[in-house]
Amino acid sequence: MYVWMTIWTILLLTSALAFLVVLVYVSTGVKAELQETLNDLKGDVDESRNHEEILNRPIE
């Protein structure tokens, strides 16, 4: 049983550390990504404002 517990505990520790790495990875560059995504979305909004008829046109 000690073998099982050691294996499980090592795997648990690995998953906690890996999750911490993911947290750091997301935190470091997400602000820039969010800004780029919002800029892209703004482009869609501007296009929709210029062509309002597209939003009202029935689609299949």
Add this chain to the structure above:
Amino acid sequence: MLSSVVIGLWANRYVGNLSDYLVAGRKLRLRLALATMTGTELGLVTVMYMAELGFMQQFASLYLAFLEAGTVLIIGLTGFVVYRLRESAIMTIPEYYEKRYSSRVRVVGAIVMVVSGVLNMGLFLKAGSQFLTAISGLQDEMSLKLIMTGLLLLVLFYTVLGGMVSVVITDLIQFLILGTGMVIVTGVVFWSIGWDGLSSIVTEQNGYFNPFESDNPSGKGPGIGWLQIIQMTVVIGSAAMLWPTSAARTLSCQSAAVAQKLYSLSSISFLARRALPVFWGIGTFAFFVSQPELFAEFEQAVESNPSITSLSAMPLFLGKVVPTGLLGLVTAGMIAAFMSTHDSYLLCWSGVITQDIVAPLAGPMSQRSRILVTRISIFVIGVMLLIWGLWYEVSSDLWGYLAVTGAVYLSGAIPTVVGGLYWKRGSQAGALAAILSGLLGLSAMGPCVEVINQWLPMEVNGTHLTLLTFVFSSAVYVVGSLLFPDQSQPETVGSAALT
């Protein structure tokens, strides 16, 4: 929580069309997609049921975490299903059904998906309220219901306004709060139990370690065994590819390559979302067994008070070992988990109702009308959740309930999508038969199993019936497709016919 309201109002400015509202314009980069995927799939309900399993089955229940992480990693490395799905530029899974099969398959598939999905999330509110009751000591049932209703209304507000854009932004904030909280709590649990406490599970408590053994030596919960591992492999493997909320993230990615990378990295989040709460559950078990009087009191409360179940053990334990100031952060993290899952689920099912049920049946609809119908659907599902969450009593463990309700959709979706993408001869008749056969999965719910066992000469359980549903749905897909092939090859993207 206030920031959620502000984000809802602010995100509304970035919704220019239907695609923006449902899949964030398919513009998500990797980090953002990873945050929203983790925020959605790491819900309070996940934390609660995994901790419950850790409490009842100790270390053995960790097999689920590694099973899921392994599956997600394989999908990420190979791109199996997710790459082609994202390439097909659809917004919902049933939309793929129409491209590959027919409009009828789309509508029927969407109805089954919504039934399965809404039933699946029906107990999220109950799990959330049990957490808050146990961790805060709040006993007044009415106050608790009002708090849960308030939280749900808040989620409804920002989801209705900003759709996927506000869901992604709030998920990001919630992911950061929740992730930090989870790592800290794991440290606190380890600190309070210590290596000696964990070792005592081996030396004194006869803990459960080997999931392949079907007997649980601790006597605190059901065993696992080979058959259940096979069931979970099938259910978790299918959900990893096609669970609608995960698929919505796949379909929101900037490209198929980003979607594939998302899966590789998500394997870590998927590992943590199950492994860390299981560890809290193991800590709970070690804590209670070290205090037999308290354990006896808890077991007595479970028997006498219907609002206290084994789900309550972990938050009660955290309430005792986590320092007061930190407890606030933990509670905030768990509320964040509650909200980030609800918003994504609400948007996902509502999008399917609009795009795949109302629009095909009502005829051509404008983008503006579709957004309006989606908003109304979000509200209606929210109200249904309140009613279902308050009235339904769980007759099995929470994870068992989620696996069974999820299987109703997944058992039909797996042959329909995988067959559609990789098998040229898959037909409309086969797809319809498979999707409808998925409804047999409802027979694995507690009350149905009891009725079935009254009629059958041998005893069956939910595991048997879930596995049978998967096998039967896949079989009828193959047989139906061979017996009733489509007359003409449908116009399709991403199907075996064209790739």
